[in-house]
Amino acid sequence: MTDAGGSLAGLRELYDRELAAWLAAEDARAAAGRRNRWLVLAGGLGLAAAVLAYAWRSTGNNIPVLAAVLLGAATLLIVRVMAHRPPDAARRRMLEVLARFLGFTYARDGAAFPLAPFAILGLAGCNDKQLEDRLTGRAEGLAFDLAAGVLAERPAGAPASARPRVRLDGIVMRFTDPTPSARFRLLPHIASRTAAGTGDDTFDTVFTLEADNLATAQRRLDPATRRAMLRIAGLIEGATVSIGFDRGEVLLAFATHRRFDIGPPRPPLTQFQRFESLANQITIVFEIASLLRTAARGA
Known part of the structure; x- marks a missing residue:
């Protein structure tokens, strides 16, 4: 880095001053996002399973089955959208x-x-x-x-x-x-x-x-x-x-x-x-x- 007008020590100082806190915040947001995705996934699929169990006990009514399938699909879609972050x-x-x-x-x-x-x-x-x-x-x-x-x-x-x-x-x-x-x-x-x-x-x-x-x-x-x-x-x-x-x-x-x-x-x-x-x-x-x-x- 000497040709660039700085040393490795200067690079480390630059990192600590301008990037460390921002990257730590990004890591914290990613951790919170993972936790929230698991909560949504567990809640959504759990609710879909409950609806499906109700449909299993019911006879002659396919609406709860359709609702359970749609709820499960919607849950997976929401989790996928929540997981999207600009990779770069x-x-x-x-x-x-x-x-x-x-x-x-x-x-x-x-x-x-x-x-x-x-x-x-x-x-x-x-x-x-x-x-x-x-x-x-x-x-x-x-x-x-x-x-x-x-x-x-x-x-x-x-x-x-x-x-x-x-x-x-x-x-x-x-x-x-x-x-x-x-x-x-x-x-x-x-x-x-x-x-x-x-x-x-x-x-x-x-x-x-x-x-x-x-x-x-x-x-x-x-x-x-x-x-x-x-x-x-x-x-x-x-x-x-x-x-x-x-x-x-x-x-x-x-x-x-x-x-x-x-x-x-x-x-x-x-x-x-x-x-x-x-x-x-x-x-x-x-x-x-x-x-x-x-x-x-x-x-």
Whole structure:
């Protein structure tokens, strides 16, 4: 957290000051909700059983049976409604607190995240986007913008019942390019894909280079930049990443189901480790910015 302008001690102080009481209240509400659900469940099903017992003793009258069934169904429905809580409330509250701490701007809804710059990665045409957790700010002096979610494409004229084609399930990011130059993209390597490489076997087994001006792109992908791209590719465990260089920006699309996770949403939420884990996940922006800066220096 030192790159973010704070230490672990500062993070703990932040948690105690802005989150501990709120999370404790959420846990208390959840406990009260569980207790109330059990009371409603026991009372409703008990009453339904009593009505059913009365119907069993009665003859030629199906109305009590129907009433018992409806009462039981209504009880289960009420319990289910009572159990509904926004699953992301705690995670989003933590993100808001962390964003302020790091000097970022956080928006729960990522609908306004611009996709046009991601044309080089084939994502600009995604007309069915479900993005959230948008973060904007500066890291290592580089402006960035990111959002998480699903990007899909629904063909024009397709019926409403048609399933859109998912293009990305993960995280999209934009960074200012410290050394803007060529326009090209790096896609996850596929053995069957025929494309020119960089001559670096390690790099070429991870990425496939595609560029209109191959020579310019290869010059830009000097050893320092290749090392940085390989490091970026390994930042999120199990993820694949596509990287585009275009008009002074570096565009990244991570395909991953792991995004800003605080663990199971069930109580207790008052665990500092959840907050600490989320903070470590967010610091990926500092890691990427630092790698881009290092590559620009040719280190």
